[in-house]
Amino acid sequence: MKVLRDTWLIFSFETRIMARNPTVVALTLAQPITFLVLFAPFLKVAMAGRGVESYGDAYAVYVPGLFVAMGLLGGLYAGYGLLSSLRAGIIDRCRVTPVSRTGLLLGRALMHVALLEFQATVITIAALPFGLRVNLLDLVVSYALLSLVILLSISISYAIALLVRNENSLGVLINTVGQPVSLLAGVLIPLTLAPLWVQNVALWNPFAWATDALRALFTGHFTAPAVWQGGIVMLVACGLAVGWSIRLFNREVS
Amino acid sequence: MSTRPTLSARDPVVPDRAAVGERRDLVIEASGLRKTYRKRGRKAKAVEAVRDVGFAVRAGEIFGFLGPNGAGKSTTLRMLATLVRPDGGSARIGGVDLVRSPARVRDVIGFVAQSSGTYDDASARQELVAQARMHGRGKAEAEQLAAAAITTFDLAEFADRRVRTYSGGQRRRLDFALGVIHRPSVMFLDEPTAGLDPPSRARMWREVRRLRDNGMTVFLTTHYLDEADSLCDRISIIDRGLIVAEGTPSDLKREISGDVVTVGLAALDEAGQVDAEKLRRAADVLTPQPYVRGVEAVDATLRLYVDGAATAIPLIMAALLRAGVEPSAIESRRPSLDDVFLAKTGRTLDD
Missing domain, CATH: 3.30.70.100 (Alpha-Beta Plaits)
Incomplete structure (x- = not known):
């Protein structure tokens, strides 16, 4: 119970601080919107004849990819926030209180989840005039799945940050890990266009399962196996990563 | 080439532990504290930050840890404040064992680190409420405690502005207010006046004395001679991870x-x-x-x-x-x- 209370406490405090800095929130939106406007038209041409007939169809393929890209890469940046809070003594100040350690880390992570979910909402709304149509239930399930994607990548970033303890190394690792993982998740170009060996490698990438599940949801195939499979893969991966980062946090900082 | 003035080689710092347990006026009792930092990499040498530190702090006194940079002051303080786990030795704070039940120690201590530990975009009020909530207080009580702290530490003028607009002295006062929001009985201050201008420094000394006059026990580290001399009731001198002297400043000087x-x-x-x-x-x-x-x-x-x-x-x-x-x-x-x-x-x- 205390963990839940403290997680909520840290989450609401961190969210309020973040909301006091709208410039940062606005800036994080710039990149996804640019991709949305500039990249989706290419996809319509490239995927013509593979079930993509209209802009609406192209966005149904592209928006889920953008969600995963944003969740994955955006989440990986969370480690920077953790390092700067550690350096500023904010974490120490909290750790001298009886606040739950798990809540301290999880509350921060959930603040980032909320921020990226907000971005996803803006992207969804921005894609509507271009012809994106999703039914509400599918959308709600998509957001839930996206939350797991974000939490997974945040936890990985926290764990790396706690291990290297240094912004430069974190940056290098984020780029080396983030780029291939996002490409192997088919975020820009669906993996159906990829050679077989790439598809086989992607089987080991939890983010690829998430992309598949999200694409199924966005094209209205709620009952497709990809949806529940993606859900299970993400739940397991996310559980492991969150557990790992919490363990490291409790070990490294206390 | 030098001969030392005659001094006892090592002052009796902490009597043996059996005796310590019976002293009820001792708020902090530490003995044999050790901490070694191992750097990453095979060739990196281990750093013995604290080698064997023991001392006792009485209720209601300002106790200072005086020593040069790197002497082990901060590490000792961070061990007592439950932030760093000691490699060896033991300590009791308010009668509670530090290593065995750090969670209970956290209820009775407050801590002000050298660096601020506040968000630039938060306001003092937000930080104070959050801090009280982290100490388990309910929302209404946390708001009351924050309001009270704002009055006590004279923060009203800027309490709802962003922390990034505060002066060094104003920030330091907020740090103090955050550290005592839950009314702890023991206060740990790490270099409380480092980097402050003389007026802010004098003001922080007043605040420290006020904490003591309100019944708190204050443990602080400093590398300023005048701070140890005129602010502290008793001091320990620490060097290279070992305590070399303990006593009131005037007693120590009288030894010379x-x-x-x-x-x-x-x-x-x-x-x-x-x-x-x-x-x-x-x-x-x-x-x-x-x-x-x-x-x-x-x-x-x-x-x-x-x-x-x-x-x-x-x-x-x-x-x-x-x-x-x-x-x-x-x-x-x-x-x-x-x-x-x-x-x-x-x-x-x-x-």
Whole structure:
């Protein structure tokens, strides 16, 4: 119970601080919107004849990819926030209180989840005039799945940050890990266009399962196996990563 | 080349633990605390930050940890504040075992670190409410505590502005307010006045005394002599991870009986460099003199520990001139904590 209370406490405090800095929130939106406007038209041409007939169809393929890209890469940046809070003594100040350690880390992570979910909402709304149509239930399930994607990548970033303890190394690792993982998740170009060996490698990438599940949801195939499979893969991966980062946090900082 | 003034080699710091357990007026009892930091990489050497630290702090006193940078002050403080797990030794705070039940220790302690630990975009009020909530208080009570702290620490004028707009002194006051929001009985302050201008410094001293007058026990680290001397009721002097002396500042200074005469030997060398030969000759001349109890070389000066400066200075002058050493300056003063440190470690605090 205390963990839940403290997680909520840290989450609401961190969210309020973040909301006091709208410039940062606005800036994080710039990149996804640019991709949305500039990249989706290419996809319509490239995927013509593979079930993509209209802009609406192209966005149904592209928006889920953008969600995963944003969740994955955006989440990986969370480690920077953790390092700067550690350096500023904010974490120490909290750790001298009886606040739950798990809540301290999880509350921060959930603040980032909320921020990226907000971005996803803006992207969804921005894609509507271009012809994106999703039914509400599918959308709600998509957001839930996206939350797991974000939490997974945040936890990985926290764990790396706690291990290297240094912004430069974190940056290098984020780029080396983030780029291939996002490409192997088919975020820009669906993996159906990829050679077989790439598809086989992607089987080991939890983010690829998430992309598949999200694409199924966005094209209205709620009952497709990809949806529940993606859900299970993400739940397991996310559980492991969150557990790992919490363990490291409790070990490294206390 | 130097002989030390006569001092007991090591003060009795903490009696053995059986005796300590019965002292109910002791709020902090530490013995044998150790912490070694292992750096990453195979060739990196382990750093023994704290080697064997023990002391006792009585209820309602301001207890200072004085030592140069890197002496182990902050590490000791962070161990007591439950932030760093000791490698060895034990400590009780308010009767609670630090290693076994850190969670219970956190209820009774407050901590103000050297760096602020606040968000630039938050307001003082937001930070205070959040801090009280982290101590388990409900929302309404947290808001009351925050309002009370804003009055007590005189933060009202800027309490709802962003922290990034505060001056150094205002930030420090907020840090204090955050540290005591839950009304702890023991307060840990890490270098509370480092980097503050003199007026802010004087103000923080007043705040520290006020905490003590309200019944709190204050444990602070400092590398300022005057802070240890005039703010602290008792101090421990720490060097290279070991405690070298403990007592009230006046008792410690009294151990260095007599006066300190400083003989300046610089200036005459053309390059303005320390003339090592001259320094050595002066020390050779003065060390055997019967009225000189101890000699220490500090930069281009010699510190002589004598019973009475008034009678010693003419003798010192005569002895130096006889040996053909011309001092550039000579002055006398009462012993300071720096002399105590020098006597115990052979180095000054500035080293």
